[in-house]
Amino acid sequence: MSEQATTTTLTEDECWEVLDAGSVGRLATAVGGDPEIFPVSFGTAARTLYFLTKPGTKLVEMVVNNRVAFETDAWDDATATSVVVKGVAEIIESDADVADAESSGVVPFVQDGKNVWVRITPTHVTGRRLTR
Numbered sequence: 001m002s003e004q005a006t007t008t009t010l011t012e013d014e015c016w017e018v019l020d021a022g023s024v025g026r027l028a029t030a031v032g033g034d035p036e037i038f039p040v041s042f043g044t045a046a047r048t049l050y051f052l053t054k055p056g057t058k059l060v061e062m063v064v065n066n067r068v069a070f071e072t073d074a075w076d077d078a079t080a081t082s083v084v085v086k087g088v089a090e091i092i093e094s095d096a097d098v099a100d101a102e103s104s105g106v107v108p109f110v111q112d113g114k115n116v117w118v119r120i121t122p123t124h125v126t127g128r129r130l131t132r
Contacts, residue, residue: 010127015083018074018127020044022083023107025072027051029061029089036061042072043104049085049120050104054113062089062118070120083127087120 010018027038038058040051049070053059062068070085092101101117108114 006131008129008131010081010083010129012125015125015127016044016047018081018083019049019072019085019125022072022074024109025070027058027089028069028071029058029065031061031064039109041106041109042070043101043106045100045104047122048100048104049087049122050101050106051118051120052106052108052114053116053118055116059091059116059118062091066090068120077132079129079131081127081129083125085120085122086124087122089118089120092117092119 023041023043025040025042027040029036029038036057040053040058042049042051044050066089068087068089070087071082073080073082075081092098097119098117101119
């Protein structure tokens with residue numbers, strides 16, 4: 001007898017539970033028709049995503065096209081879960097915005113001088129869970 005996986009569409013609240021528990025994801029950008037994907041450490045606060053970066057490709061691409069996608073996932077022996085956020089990315093600098101970002105609990109995977117905060121304001125959040 002073969003096992004059949006089931007797929008469940010997550011509610012927005014369930015998506016945020018996955019995002020709130022996550023710490024590493026992938027940022028997708030596109031400039032000039034060429035997609036780019038970057039791994040980032042992230043945190044959440046008030047249904048907003050935050051990450052730290054340093055000047056470079058990610059920031060340049062977000063200035064040219066601030067529409068981004070972000071994906072994080074989680075898995076164990078029985079389930080695999082994926083959440084995708086589409087939204088608008090912006091560099092933040094005001095003291096209040098930085099305080100919000102710092103409250104998100106971002107812990108950089110590598111301490112490499114990243115000091116530019118970026119906020120992703122979601123416009124669409126979707127997720128699904130596959131269960132064996």
